[in-house]
Amino acid sequence: MRLSYRQLSLMEMLLYVGSMTVTHLAQSFNVSRKAIYDDLEAIRFWLQEEKTGTLSKDSLGRYSIKQPDRHMEQRMFEESHRFRNFEIKERHAFLLFHLVANPYTTLDELMKHLDVSRNTLQSDMQAVRKVASNANVTIRYYQQHYSFVGDEWTVRMFLINACSPYVQKLKHETLLPPSRSYGPPLSPQAWDCLDLSIFIQQKRMDLGYTIIELPYSKDGEDPEATYTALLKKGFSHQKQLDTSLLTGVTQLLETYTNLTGAKLLPHVDQKILAHLEPALARGKLGIVMHNPLQQEVEQKYAHTYRLLKMGLRQLAPFPLTDLFEQHEASYLTLLVLSHVEEKKAGVPIIVACYEGTSVSYSVKHQLIRLGIPDTDIQCLSFDNLPESMELLVTTTQIPPHLHAKKWLKVSPILTESDKAKLQHAIGDGHHVSQNSILEIVKRNVSPHSYKAILNEIQIQARLEEQRSLKGDQDIMLRDLITEETIQLLDRVEDWESAIDVVAAPLINTEKIDATYVAAIKENIHKNGAYIVLREEFALPHARPGEGVNELSMSLTILREPVGFASTETPVRVMVLLAAVDSSSHLNALAELVELISDEDSFAKLKAATTEQEVLTILQEKE
Secondary structure (H helix, E strand, O other), rough: OOOOOOHHHHHHHHHHOEEEEEHHHHHHHHHOOHHHHHEEEEEEHHHHHHOEEEEEEEOOOEEEEOOOOOOHHHHHHHHHHOOOOOHHHHHHHHHHHHHHOOOOHHHHHHHHHHHHOOHHHHHHHHHHHHHHHHHOOEHHHHHHHHEEEHHHEEEEEEHHHHHHHHHHHHHOOOOOOOOOOOOOEEEHHHHHHHHHHHHHHHHHHHOOOOOOOOOOOOOOHHHHHHHHHHHHOOOOOOOOHHHHHHHHHHHHHHHHHHHOOOOOOOOOHHHHHHHHHHHHHHHHHHOOOOOOHHHHHHHHOOHHHHHHHHHHHHHHHOOOOOOHHHHHHHHHHHHHHEOOOOOOOOOOEEEEEOHHHHHHHHHHHHHHHHHOHHHHEOOHHHOOOOOEEEEEOOOOOOOOOOOEEEEEEEOOOOOHHHHHHHHHHOOOOOOOOOOHHHHHHHHHOOHHHHHOOOHHHHHHHHOOOOOOOOOOOOOOOHHHOOOOEEEOOOOOHHHHHHHHHHHHHHHHHOOOHHHHHHHHHHHHHOOOOOOOOOEEEEOOOOOOOOOOOOOOEEEEEEEEEEOOOOOOOOEEEEEEEEOOOOOOOOOHHHHHHHHHOHHHHHHHHHHHHOHHHHHHHHHHHO
């Protein structure tokens, strides 16, 4: 027996939300009471057939599901994947995949596969042709088959990037063949993306399309063989890492720890390197492994995200696409934040995500916002899970060899249903929902008082949302860089003199003392030019609090560049940052990183001739 979509949703409510009456269920689904009774009977029969859980009714006429087990969760998960509720972009990706998999498909077959009308399909076809054209790819229909025309490397890059955000669903729909063994995968998502990439490569080659020229092929090397090698390297763990990037990674992490005051776990540089090497292999091919939390990361961790995005650009020995930078910077942000040292304690909840440990870290923070102590949650990869766990929270189906007393599948960004599941699992069912509390309040206060309470809750919710997005501090760049802290000079003798010069306005106003300047110089002698964040820009700083009396910044622009440290990296613009703690300067820092990342704004800054002109440029980026 198969359940309908409504019946599955109803069963999920009974399982995770708790006891509910037929009237309440009918109102929730906007159907008649008779329809709910029919659904309940279908659910009762399904539970008996599956031999898992029982449908129960208490003395008040409230229904619930008792004695659920792991098998029930698994079967509900499998049943739910029969319903393909496509988003528009997802439908476009499935359309492209079908055209690649079967170029001789017909409109009628596509309508059946995508469950859409002919008009919708024709509209979708027009949309994907436009998107393809923007990527320098033409979709043609000639002699009863579809073809993708353009540079073969570009065609594959377009198809892979269009389909990869939905690769897990392609697997569940059995459209993409099962995984083959290519070596240790970075994550289940990486393995699926590699399967997709190899599938598209093979389909294109079967039609006679091969890569004629690839910029990264060595003389005499087959471009197609180079492409295959980069694909496999881009999605797999590397046994031996190329340490040529290690110095750059170390300097980037030194900058991060000095700016934030965070203490990173040992060997994090090796973890970053292990992530970067395959990422840059994908970057050479223009292939993006999409992070479903990219926008949330960019918004919530703006300062870290922008700093690492700029660092990624510096580390890559070749140009990166904007889309690649955005998603890889978000992965790096989560990876770095997940290696900030935390207090150790017992861990009853383990989070392991399809997309890897970086997305697990974001799920962990969402759990913390639900009131779960951070010391009770640990993020692990599927490869490192213990044999038994109290509770496993995951974004994908649990591997069959694992054993967890409880396990929950959730979305990378928790839905209300996910939160209800978690409350049920963590609280063992003994929780009271906000709606239940409001129902009790409504019965015991006047309508006027109830409306006032609701209004106050809504105001508080908006304030909490603003705090979570903006942070507690609102000190911005304009508050720290003023006309008194700006200097425009022709030249300085050397980099140590440059540090003295840019520090002078803050020394003179006693916002910092000589020990802070000495700490900056010592760090540069020890770690090299880690303060040079991009060509011609340096951010002199030391750890927060060392010789700093007040949060402050000063800016110096040189007409003639000065070389920094042993690399003699040329610098013309310097901003000295003096932080008092690990957080109060982060909004201003995020603004500064955004400013210097914008080529037009940075060019204007270098060309400025007066202090007022500098202030105008800073204000333009607010």
